[in-house]
Amino acid sequence: MSGLEIWLIAVGLAMDCFAVSIASGILLKRMRWSPMLRMAIFFGFFQALMPLVGWACASTFSHLIEDVDHWIAFGILAFLGGRMVYESLKDEECRHDYDPTRLKVVAIMAIATSIDALAIGVSFAFLGMKEVSAILPSVGIIGFVSFALSLVGLMLGIRFGCGFAGKLKAELWGGIILVIIGCKILIEHLIQHYG
Numbered sequence: 001m002s003g004l005e006i007w008l009i010a011v012g013l014a015m016d017c018f019a020v021s022i023a024s025g026i027l028l029k030r031m032r033w034s035p036m037l038r039m040a041i042f043f044g045f046f047q048a049l050m051p052l053v054g055w056a057c058a059s060t061f062s063h064l065i066e067d068v069d070h071w072i073a074f075g076i077l078a079f080l081g082g083r084m085v086y087e088s089l090k091d092e093e094c095r096h097d098y099d100p101t102r103l104k105v106v107a108i109m110a111i112a113t114s115i116d117a118l119a120i121g122v123s124f125a126f127l128g129m130k131e132v133s134a135i136l137p138s139v140g141i142i143g144f145v146s147f148a149l150s151l152v153g154l155m156l157g158i159r160f161g162c163g164f165a166g167k168l169k170a171e172l173w174g175g176i177i178l179v180i181i182g183c184k185i186l187i188e189h190l191i192q193h194y195g
Helices: 003-028 033-059 062-089 103-113 115-126 132-160 162-168 170-194
Strands: none
Touching: 003 033, 003 062, 003 103, 003 115, 003 132, 003 170, 033 103, 033 115, 033 132, 062 115, 062 170, 103 115, 115 132
16 A cells, blocks of 8 residues: 555545544534644544554454455455545535533544544555564555544634535545545456456
8 A cells, every 4th residue: 555545544534533533523612722732633643543453453353354355355345435435525514512621522433433443453464564663664654644624624613614514525625535446456366367
């Protein structure tokens, strides 16, 4: 997997954090650095941790399914991307009923938005990342991008409010990125194997 693909996956994964951060910024209404940094750090940490957990679990049995691992990686990326595209097309109000300054709320949101990253970690194991040293740069990039986009999302939510979130369609673009990368992985493997 190339460096560009890792950055694109990181951006795709961070779109959930970005969208939640915009909504949280709308609720904060003004710059409050302590809750903003806490949220961005939690989002970045869990987005980095989950692929590592997924990779560790999948690495133990990846050798058993080497013949279909590319199909599994494609399926995971296509499913996650497709689900993100579907969710982005739902008509939702901009009203949110949570307090983004509470630690418990931030932790729950960070875990909820990072579940997709767990599946990405599984696909990393199936794509041949056998050593922990091979996955650490990817995990670092995912964590950094999620942290940065969470901060940006909070600032945009505070500054522009609800109308901006609806126009941006961040989740739609994140989903499209994941589907495209999944297709690329499958096509490259099929060309290598059968070409």
